[in-house]
Amino acid sequence: MAGISKLTSGGLMVNYRCQARCGHCLYCCSPEREADYISYEAARRVFSRVKVLGAPSMHISGGEPFLEPEKLRRVLDAARDEGMPIDYIETSASWATDDEDTRAVLQRVLDYGVTTLSVSISPYHNEYIPLDRVLRLMGLCAEMGLDAPLWIDEFLPDMSVFPTDAVHSRQEYIDFFNRNYWAQLPPRYALYRMGRAVLTHRDDMPTFPTARIPHMGRSCAELAGRSHYHIDCYGGYIPPGCPGLSLPLDALGRELDPEEYPIYTRLAQEPRLLLDYCKSQGFVPGPSYYNRCHLCQEMRLFLYQKFPGRFRELAPASFYESILRERTVETDEEKL
Numbered sequence: 001m002a003g004i005s006k007l008t009s010g011g012l013m014v015n016y017r018c019q020a021r022c023g024h025c026l027y028c029c030s031p032e033r034e035a036d037y038i039s040y041e042a043a044r045r046v047f048s049r050v051k052v053l054g055a056p057s058m059h060i061s062g063g064e065p066f067l068e069p070e071k072l073r074r075v076l077d078a079a080r081d082e083g084m085p086i087d088y089i090e091t092s093a094s095w096a097t098d099d100e101d102t103r104a105v106l107q108r109v110l111d112y113g114v115t116t117l118s119v120s121i122s123p124y125h126n127e128y129i130p131l132d133r134v135l136r137l138m139g140l141c142a143e144m145g146l147d148a149p150l151w152i153d154e155f156l157p158d159m160s161v162f163p164t165d166a167v168h169s170r171q172e173y174i175d176f177f178n179r180n181y182w183a184q185l186p187p188r189y190a191l192y193r194m195g196r197a198v199l200t201h202r203d204d205m206p207t208f209p210t211a212r213i214p215h216m217g218r219s220c221a222e223l224a225g226r227s228h229y230h231i232d233c234y235g236g237y238i239p240p241g242c243p244g245l246s247l248p249l250d251a252l253g254r255e256l257d258p259e260e261y262p263i264y265t266r267l268a269q270e271p272r273l274l275l276d277y278c279k280s281q282g283f284v285p286g287p288s289y290y291n292r293c294h295l296c297q298e299m300r301l302f303l304y305q306k307f308p309g310r311f312r313e314l315a316p317a318s319f320y321e322s323i324l325r326e327r328t329v330e331t332d333e334e335k336l
């Protein structure tokens with residue numbers, strides 16, 4: 001049996017576009033991602049559906065929700081009109097370039113009764129976002145009475161060794177700390193080895209031989225997950241840590257039909273079943289993978305490319321297109 005019968009608090013991903021292109025980004029967000037931002041009506045549908053399934057509140061995430069503050073207001077209108085409390089809004093602070101403008105945006109958020117921003121920082125972010133923006137946002141939040149916890153604050157001392165008004169490259173971190181600095185980040189970040197992280201860390205994460213990847217015969221508990229899920233700007237339910245795997249809102253709250261959702265239901269039973277299916281369709285596994293999720297992403301990429309449009313669970317298509325595009329760019333750069 002597979003399906004989502006009940007939900008606790010989760011996140012609404014209002015967009016996939018972001019000013020940054022962090023090397024660890026699970027969802028492969030970037031400035032090149034589609035500009036789509038969830039509409040007022042679509043956000044209401046999400047809030048209404050998850051409420052019926054038991055979610056008492058949600059948080060807002062992206063991409064970067066503050067990329068378009070007016071559209072974020074529409075989402076907050078939708079939450080207010082559906083009676084959905086917003087726990088916090090996630091942001092990278094990339095937009096906090098000016099005191100006055102930032103204050104104005106924060107005041108609007110406060111006017112909706114939202115009192116917490118979760119501010120993401122890490123060396124991955126610092127390749128694209130100067131620390132000054134984070135410090136400005138934290139300072140203004142403190143001044144205006146908003147909570148602004150840092151995720152993950154243990155990186156603040158590392159980031160503070162560099163000038164805070166500029167971005168800093170991977171090489172700068174390696175030169176200052178040590179040559180293994182970047183390779184040591186995944187455990188410090190509790191990184192999901194998925195999405196863009198697979199490209200970023202392809203040379204420095206340990207792998208398992210394909211035949212010995214753990215838990216291939218064990219159900220993915222994540223797929224019955226009631227918490228840590230996201231609903232994206234297309235109304236797709238994304239299980240915790242499974243980017244590119246999506247269920248429409250109307251599939252929530254009922255048992256999934258294996259004919260309709262052959263990928264999701266196989267994975268919910270045991271990922272080995274999906275591997276067997278992919279092999280029967282011509283998939284040739286590589287020699288090793290970081291874990292079963294890495295292999296899962298590769299199998300889904302294979303199915304996405306081999307059967308365009310066949311599997312509605314493989315969504316959004318732009319996730320797969322982004323990985324394929326970025327992989328091509330990396331390969332081309334390596335050839336130079």
Ligand code: SF4
Binds near residue numbers: 022
């Ligand atoms: S700031 Fe967040 S959403 Fe944007 S690229 Fe980085 S990790 Fe992804």
Ligand code: SF4
Binds near residue numbers: 296
């Ligand atoms: S193997 Fe796939 S479905 Fe299972 S938890 Fe990992 S990414 Fe999600």
